[in-house]
Amino acid sequence: MAEPGFAYSEAFLQWIWENLLFDLSDLQTISGKAVTVLNPGKKNASDGPDFKQAILEIDGLRWHGNIELHTKSSNWKSHGHHSDPNFDTVILHVVADSNPEQVQTLNGSRPFTLNILPYLSDKLHLFLKNFEEHSPELPCTSGFHFISEEAFYQQIELAHREYFEKKSDDFLSFFDPNLLPSKAWKQALIISIWDGLGIPHNRVAMAETASELLTKWSGQNITEGLALSLEMAGFTNSDSTLNWNYKAVRPANHPKQRIEQAVRLSAAILRQPFNHFLSADAIHLWEQWFTKTALSQTTRFEILFGTVYLPGLFVLGNLFASGSLKSASLSSWKNLRTPIPASLLKKFQPFHLQDKRYRRKLGSIHQLNSYCKASRCSECFVLKKAIQS
Structure with a gap:
């Protein structure tokens, strides 16, 4: 049986404090002192208290200092804060404890203790309960009567920016620094495309086939490239x-179908003069390749344009200090509208959003994979807005 109190992670407690997601109207320390939070402080990413430079008013006096949070008061001692001089500056110990206790610092001071457990809203408890039960649906879709579309798209735009950064890093993982930059970039682009065409089951095999093919084929003869790749693949x-x-x-x-498509596209890339990629107009080369190779722009290739080609151009802009190329690729990414299979986004359906733009926004995939499935709810604008409504 779960212990009474706050049965969730300290990260959630920090998120609650940082965003002030609790009733602020009549806060009191466990000793009965009135508390007003003027500034919750800045989250500390290094050693020491969780929040620094907080400003509080306690019993009519203004305090400036640090805040430490724990799900249980006893964690103060079990974490060694009572013997750590870094915690001498703590002015408030925030807990979510059914039986809170006073603590003491190394220098002998006794910071005020605020138990916020009684001040947490029913909506927050509802979310935490859904989160704990690992519902097949998103925790924030169950029980909330209000989902802000503005907050939803604010979060999707954040995820969209992050996804571009991630795909740029993914592109660099195929970049061989031992080659000339022009050759290394073309090879990274080709291997990234083969990798993407292998989704979901055969990414590694496709990427390895591409890597070997590039050591033996110049891209001039498509028939030769196809024969080599099928042999290397084992067919x-x-x-x-x-x-x-x-x-x-x-x-x-x-x-076999994906390999043939990959070979045709690879040939077009290898034949393209490298200096053509350094212009902002390089974005339009993608469409030209499909016309020349008689390939169809299927949904998979539309997605690869966003997840491989545009990040690749951005990386190239960094390599050759081309601000115009970086700007053009990033602008194209921001305005990109890509058809995403409905099956990938079905978890958003319970939101009943009037604005359906998310269905063509690649950031929606990143939101599900890197926030929702990864349980990073405490960082999400949607949940914060729903709880505060």
């Missing part, structure tokens, strides 16, 4: 050690 050569997963693979996503 015409049983000596290959690559593992291909065919489980639940649709015909359009079969490795």
Whole structure:
């Protein structure tokens, strides 16, 4: 049986304090002193108290100092704060404890203790309960009668920016610094595309095939490139050690089909003069390649334009100090509208949003994967707005 009190992580307690998600109207310390929070302080990312430079009014006097938070009062001592001089400047110990106790610092002072457990709203408790139960739906979709579309899109825009940064880092993982920058960048672009065409089951095998192909093929003869890649992949050569997963693979996503598409696109990239990539107009090369190679711009390729090509151009702009290329790729990403399969975004359906822009925003995928599925609810604007409404 769970112990009474706050049965959730300290990270959530810090989030509650940072965003003042509790009743502020009649706060009192455990000794009965009135508390007014003028500034909750700045979250501390290094050693020492959780929040610094807080400003409080306690029993009519203004205090400036640091704040430490624990789910239980006893954690003060178990974490060693009673013998750590870094905590001598704590003016308020915030807990969410059904039986709070006074604590003491190394220099003998006894900071005020505020137990915020009685001041937490029913909406917050509802969310925490849903979160703990690991519902198949998002915790914030259950029990809340108000979801702010403004807050939702504020969060999606944040996720959209973060996703671009992540995909730029992913691109760099395929960049070989031992090659000339022009050759290394083209190879990273090609391997990234093969990797993306291998989603979800065959990313590693596709990327490894591309890496080997680039050591033996110049891109001039597509028939030759296709024959080499099929041999390297093991489809015409049983000596290959690559593992291909065919489980639940649709015909359009079969490795042989994806390899042929990848070879045609790779040939177009290899034949393209490198200086053409250094212009802001390089964004339009993607469409030209599909026309020349008679490939169809399917949803998968539209997604790869955003998740591979634009981040790749941004990386190239950094490598060659081209502000115009960086600006053009970032602007294109911000305004990108990509059709995303409804199955990937079905967890947003309970929000009943009138504005459906999220269905064509790649940041929505990042939101689900890096915030919702990763349980980073404490960092999300949507939940904060819902609790405060």
